[in-house]
Amino acid sequence: MRIWFNKTFSTIHAVFRNLRQSVPAGEITLICTHTHAHAAAFLAADESYLEPTELTGQEYLEWCVGFCRQHNIRLFWPGKEAAFISKHHEFFQAIGVQVLSVADVDTLTLLHNKADFYSELSAEVAQTMDFIAVNDRDAFDSAVAELSTRHQRLCVKPAVSVFGLGFRVLDTERDSITQILKGVEYQIPMQELRSGMVNTPEFATLLVMEHLGGPEWSVDCAGRHGELLCAVQRKKSQLAGGGQMIDNNVEIDGMVTRLTAHYRLNGLFNIQFKEGVHGVRLLEINPRPSGGFGMACLSGANLAHIALQGIKGEPFQPPTIRYGLRVTEINTPVVMQELL
Template identity: 30%
Template sequence: MSHKVRVWFNRWFAVGYHYMNNIRHNPDGLEFEIYGTHRDAEHVSFQACDYTEIEPALPGDEYVAYCLDFCKRHKIDVFVPRWRMINIVRAIASFEAIGVKVVACTNLELLDVIEDKGNFYRSVEQNGLMVVPEYHLVHNVAEFKQAYDDLTSKGLGVCFKPTRSEGGLGFRVIQPNYNALEELLDVPNVNISYEQTVQILSSIESFPELMVMEVLEGHEYSIDCLASPTGELLAAVPRRKADGGRARLLENVPELIRLAEEVAQFYKIPYNYNLQLKYQGDIPKVLEINPRMSGGLHISCLSGVDFPYLAVKLALGHAVEKQNPEFGILASYVEQPVLIRKLEQS
């Protein structure tokens, strides 16, 4: 390409700021123009962009039309979507027809499996890929009560989360000794009582599917993965919360890397994705797969694997060799001020 490669991020998290800079300051000296869009006119990721635009509030199909128009107007080469990913993947042929490389899992059937936790757990169980937590899928308060009784009868703690959600949205842990006043005066957290949960869920005849599952007590790992467009695993970096705060450890855990290899061989997810597991005793149990760059990927890049840039490089058709991550790295993160603009004084 004679011009700088144009890469677009749509409505990303704040950490998109880091991923954009990873791509810009790549070790190969490839030149990029970074485009960013968001509903928030002052979103911090805009500070890493060459061009920014405020997105309109649109439903799915209309939003896809906006994306296609944006790509045409700005001659985008590589699109890294986060917002409305399923809608965008449904229209993948339209993006390919105008020459846009989309850094995403473009297999719609597979994306529907891994983005829905109920579908994902059933797939994992049926194919014997990993151990899943004890869980129930519920749609009304009677089913919730049955699920709670079953899990507690086995001596397990209970938590729940919507089967379709992102990050920690909707995640709650039921505390048997919940003290409403103490919780009210404490820092905000995910705890809730059984009685409160039942009261809320009883207020409606049925609700969007919830996964009610055992609370896992061991270390939690996020395995950041990089794969070729055909799903060949090129890197897997296990990253765990090293304490109750912000410390993260990039750790060589052979059984987790083996699981990542087996998941890659079976699902063949391309580019960047994140596999989350948590231990119960000596058993790692799967939580979910995020088919995109994770919120902590910038920390995993300290392993020497430049995940965001390498994904874009792969999408452009360049060869990327199997990576050799460095492990045994303890890291943390701090807030860093980013100047958005100087306001005129009246």
């Protein structure tokens, strides 16, 4: 089977590695495309090609269909334009190509905006943190005043963000120079944030939220159209250098199962949780393999292979997961491959 992964995050190499470990040699061919000639994902692919940099939307969709036809693709696993492509499976089905979309276009769009996502989600499916979405300083002040009556510490994060970019804990005691000199990370002086809003009367949606100070879990999952096939919980140590532990939190397991069914999640995806004063809360659903995907598969569950079996409709034996295993990642120097 010829499987194509278009432009996506560099961590896709862990998916490639686990797919190769699980199938006989020659059974699959992994094709990777990217807009950068030195993309790290090229190192793990069987075939690598450059994508045009300027195409989006309909034009990119048409290019993808042409690429599938030209390179005899049988399974397309999209990263770039995943939401748009999920809306147009029929273009690929017409040429005999199966597309792996984590969810339908409406769900993928919803997951992209955490304000909409949290507002839509029923507490019966999963518990989210207490939050208020704001777009100006008056709304920010009102949100801080209201949430402060219920929570000791607050934080902010853009409604649309990846990799935790923009997340900050509101610091009501120290200024920025003190934070810099003391090496404080991921915090922002609240009064300085408010001052910055003076010059920006309206801004993109910002979430003001309760701060969850407990441990964090990253759950790597394989699913089949709402059926959870396998999930591996990684509980992150709160101590620097402490690694992560393969965990089996029953409450998290229940939320992952319900979320998978509720959004009919499919293929490989990641769900993150964090514990606060009032219990474990859902942070986000990432419709893609996580950066720690390779660590999850050290548990004994080859999630990439399980997802592929789900796509092909093959039965599989549930893996024995090594709970309590402590894992980490180390950097390995490599010479980069560059396409000309």
